[in-house]
Amino acid sequence: MQWGIVIGAALGALVGEGVALFVLESLQWTQFFDCLLLNLFIIVLYCLPGLGLGILLASFINHLKPHILIREEREPPLLIALWVFVALNVYAHLLSPLSSVGVPYERNGFVESFYGMLFWTAAKVILVGLIATAAAWLTSIGVQLGWPRRRSPRWRKKHAGWGWIVAVIAGPLLLIVVWVHNLTKLPERLDAPVLKVAGLSSPVLMIGWDGATWDVIDPLLEQGKMPHLKQLIDRGYRAPLQTIKPGLSALIWPEIFTGKPPAQHGLQAFTAYHIPLIGKAFQPPPQRTGLATILRVLARLHLVQARPTSALDRRVATVWELASEAGLKVGIMDGYTTFPAREVKGYLVSSHAYPRLRLAVSGDSPDVLEEAYEVYPPELLVGLEKEYQETASPSPDLLRRLADLNEQDVEQLPELDRMIRGRPLSYLKAVVAHDLFRLRAGRRLWQQYQPDFSFYFLNGVDGLQHYTWRYREPEKSFRVSSAQVKKYGQSIDLYYQWLDEQLAGLVQDASEQVNIVLLSDHGHGPVFLGSKGKSGDHGWGPDGILVLAGPQIRSGASTKNGSPPPHVRDIAPTVLYLLGLPVAEDLSGRILSEAIRPERLQGSPPQRVARYGPPPTLTKPRKSDSVDQEILERLRALGYL
Numbered sequence: 271m272q273w274g275i276v277i278g279a280a281l282g283a284l285v286g287e288g289v290a291l292f293v294l295e296s297l298q299w300t301q302f303f304d305c306l307l308l309n310l311f312i313i314v315l316y317c318l319p320g321l322g323l324g325i326l327l328a329s330f331i332n333h334l335k336p337h338i339l340i341r342e343e344r345e346p347p348l349l350i351a352l353w354v355f356v357a358l359n360v361y362a363h364l365l366s367p368l369s370s371v372g373v374p375y376e377r378n379g380f381v382e383s384f385y386g387m388l389f390w391t392a393a394k395v396i397l398v399g400l401i402a403t404a405a406a407w408l409t410s411i412g413v414q415l416g417w418p419r420r421r422s423p424r425w426r427k428k429h430a431g432w433g434w435i436v437a438v439i440a441g442p443l444l445l446i447v448v449w450v451h452n453l454t455k456l457p458e459r460l461d462a463p464v465l466k467v468a469g470l471s472s473p474v475l476m477i478g479w480d481g482a483t484w485d486v487i488d489p490l491l492e493q494g495k496m497p498h499l500k501q502l503i504d505r506g507y508r509a510p511l512q513t514i515k516p517g518l519s520a521l522i523w524p525e526i527f528t529g530k531p532p533a534q535h536g537l538q539a540f541t542a543y544h545i546p547l548i549g550k551a552f553q554p555p556p557q558r559t560g561l562a563t564i565l566r567v568l569a570r571l572h573l574v575q576a577r578p579t580s581a582l583d584r585r586v587a588t589v590w591e592l593a594s595e596a597g598l599k600v601g602i603m604d605g606y607t608t609f610p611a612r613e614v615k616g617y618l619v620s621s622h623a624y625p626r627l628r629l630a631v632s633g634d635s636p637d638v639l640e641e642a643y644e645v646y647p648p649e650l651l652v653g654l655e656k657e658y659q660e661t662a663s664p665s666p667d668l669l670r671r672l673a674d675l676n677e678q679d680v681e682q683l684p685e686l687d688r689m690i691r692g693r694p695l696s697y698l699k700a701v702v703a704h705d706l707f708r709l710r711a712g713r714r715l716w717q718q719y720q721p722d723f724s725f726y727f728l729n730g731v732d733g734l735q736h737y738t739w740r741y742r743e744p745e746k747s748f749r750v751s752s753a754q755v756k757k758y759g760q761s762i763d764l765y766y767q768w769l770d771e772q773l774a775g776l777v778q779d780a781s782e783q784v785n786i787v788l789l790s791d792h793g794h795g796p797v798f799l800g801s802k803g804k805s806g807d808h809g810w811g812p813d814g815i816l817v818l819a820g821p822q823i824r825s826g827a828s829t830k831n832g833s834p835p836p837h838v839r840d841i842a843p844t845v846l847y848l849l850g851l852p853v854a855e856d857l858s859g860r861i862l863s864e865a866i867r868p869e870r871l872q873g874s875p876p877q878r879v880a881r882y883g884p885p886p887t888l889t890k891p892r893k894s895d896s897v898d899q900e901i902l903e904r905l906r907a908l909g910y911l
């Protein structure tokens with residue numbers, strides 16, 4: 271009996287290892303012990319519960335109806351357990367495409383991505399099946415060795431050793447294979463040249479409207495309701511901006527900032543987990559493997575520690591880090607992987623500044639302004655407090671412009687101090703306040719510093735679309751009250767119009783001298799039955815928007831002259847070129863030369879370097895738990911976690 275258990279457990283672990291290989295395939299682990307421990311961790315997560323459950327079930331069935339499982343003689347429940355485990359695995363993999371569809375509505379991408387997922391799942395099932403078959407076959411050898419009733423003791427003695435060898439050697443062998451496999455993916459450590467401005471340098475102002483989509487904008491443009499955007503388009507270039515799948519902002523923005531895909535920039539989730547004993551934070555892969563859910567539960571039980579992904583997880587330098595290194599002045603207002611704020615020439619207000627201010631002002635953590643990782647230079651934070659207080663409660667007049675509110679709604683406003691599911695007004699208030707803060711504080715700093723490269727991150731549109739699309743197109747959603755439709759049916763479109771007004775101010779600051787890059791990381795669309803209360807989503811990676819305008823941009827340029835459509839990976843090379851910086855050959859995108867004036871391209875052709883250096887070193891902040899929790903809370907409210 272013990273023989274079979276030992277061998278079966280080892281083989282079960284191997285199956286778990288097989289699954290772990292899928293989960294880990296997109297990771298690059300550089301530390302041997304991290305890799306080893308993480309593999310063990312995942313084996314425990316995936317394999318042991320399944321195996322345990324399988325043994326229980328098999329024992330139960332054996333007890334109830336022995337003739338089902340046992341034919342000639344008493345077989346151990348182990349073999350059956352293994353197959354139950356395999357069946358559970360296959361079942362989980364079969365379920366995964368269904369759970370990840372998110373039911374995109376009336377989209378071409380739906381069919382494509384659905385079959386893509388089916389194909390991916392089929393491949394996984396086949397591979398898991400192969401591993402399981404091998405495991406079962408080996409188990410049956412183990413069983414024969416463990417229960418060789420028909421065999422002589424001599425035969426058993428002679429062959430028993432093989433089971434042990436298989437069980438003991440195969441596991442570590444597979445771990446070594448994983449390790450070597452990961453080692454081959456290690457980035458080369460090569461020296462990068464010192465970065466200098468090598469060509470004509472013209473300033474760039476980049477504005478990110480997270481989640482903005484032409485589907486909403488185009489009708490508004492036609493009706494003349496976004497006049498400032500129309501002016502930009504008329505004097506520049508517009509295009510749909512292709513993006514990556516799955517369409518997750520936490521992966522896409524770093525690709526926009528660095529010009530490298532997720533496998534290279536190192537971000538693949540909204541949350542990173544610190545697992546005990548493992549030095550490096552672990553990000554569950556974006557494919558639905560169930561690992562993110564398990565880790566979330568473990569975090570709730572305080573067995574692992576969760577934090578939002580940040581610049582600590584990013585392995586390559588961003589446009590602003592490169593520009594600053596080359597001596598250009600930069601100005602950053604929020605965005606993914608801006609925290610912890612690295613030293614730059616100019617200013618950097620990280621994603622953690624706003625929640626930090628919120629905690630400080632609400633008095634929940636009175637000492638929070640002492641730490642200096644949220645902004646650079648650190649003394650900025652105190653000045654930002656004033657702008658926070660001015661914008662934290664947007665005026666009822668502004669909110670009335672965005673929704674058809676009555677007196678009762680307005681009275682409730684003060685108590686809606688965070689996003690609350692089922693209360694659209696709480697979302698509206700929160701997103702307006704946050705964008706308003708970024709615009710007001712950002713413009714003050716911009717005017718003060720006059721940066722060569724600047725960025726504004728505005729994500730109100732995304733949050734609003736996730737939660738209020740059901741009121742915009744109630745027929746495409748599930749059970750929507752007509753009173754709410756009357757109130758919030760126009761909110762998304764009105765918000766775009768408000769953003770358009772704000773755009774006027776940014777364009778005015780920039781004057782005629784600055785090239786403007788207005789873009790979104792992905793588009794957005796309605797979903798019939800979205801997960802976590804969402805009625806708008808973008809998981810299938812719909813095209814975002816791209817508008818370029820400025821002294822170096824061709825007016826009336828379009829994508830129709832034979833060049834491939836622009837992709838998020840093309841933004842970094844294009845911006846670096848406009849800034850006069852050399853463009854590294856290892857970036858995956860291209861300079862969008864069809865949008866740039868021919869005389870600029872001829873007068874100052876792109877300079878090349880082989881690669882850029884790594885991002886500047888980072889001081890790890892002391893624990894910033896309260897701010898991390900605040901950010902995770904917001905991500906949860908938006909249905910990302």
Ligand SMILES: [Zn+2]
Binds near residue numbers: 481519732733736
């Ligand atoms: Zn989103």
